[in-house]
Amino acid sequence: MSNQEKIFRSINLGLRIYLGWVFLYACYYKVLDPGEFALSIASYQLLPLALVNIFALILAWVELFAGLGLILGFRPRENSLIIIGMLVIFIIGISSALYRNLSMGCGCFASTIAGEEMTSGTLIRDFVWLFIGIYLFFAEDGSWGIEGIFQRKKVAD
């Protein structure tokens, strides 16, 4: 492996762990306290009431699986795709809330931080993560992760 490739894979690993950690950190309070997360979702006034709780329960665990998968390098492209999908949903929700001047936190992280009102900075932050997710989708093949271990084992067999 050339030095250039090592640097490239190191950058990918760093970004993968960073983005995975962001989503693991984000899902922590959502998994433990789904009621508070459901309230955050309801505050966006986008989903019908019947879907709010189910959406809260599912989204929290999807974040957990995708975040963990990225960190471990398990199905990195698939998990990047999931994260891209979630970020698109978040960006649509935040944009809608900002457009309607809804005074609220984004519900992205634990309640102490969510108490801060969302701003255009929240949107920019999500776009940065989206670009990282898109980059990882194209560039990361999981060779420095669980996926790489499976592939090398397959070749060895």
Add this chain to the structure above:
Amino acid sequence: MNFKSLDILRISNLLPLGLKAAAIVIVAAIAGLLLNLVNPRAIPYFSPKPYDIYVSCPQEETAPGIKKITSRELNELRVAGVVIVDSRPTPEYLEGHIPGAISLPYDPLACPDPKTVEMIKEGERVVVVYGSTSPDEGVALAQGLHHQGVPMVAHLEGGFPAWVKAGMTVKKGEK
């Protein structure tokens, strides 16, 4: 980045990726829905009643800075006929208020009472809002009234304590 990785956008590559991603989502969803049953802070799958959420008060325009006036200026304006609004909680109003003031307690979770706001607008007079000092809810109510279309709104600097300190008349009791 190796440009070969753009081959990933071909349907033959994208479709299996999408299906595997969907499978991860389904497994995660099932885990989330099932583990909710053993979560001490479990929620019902379908909320039985609407959530109490913040709703923005209707706004007619963005308020410019609300003019501040002193107790002496307000005392002179009282003669000319202004609408005075007390934004403090009702018990404080009853203990003592500026004579002629309307009680309209400020609630950060709700818009000012629409009937009272309409009555104030119909008067077409200058409205002066006052509160206490820490925090001074009069500022927030003044901005709220202006947002709801009351054109001429001012705020008493220093609130009710400043009025009392200036030695002005105080009325006690009923609204």
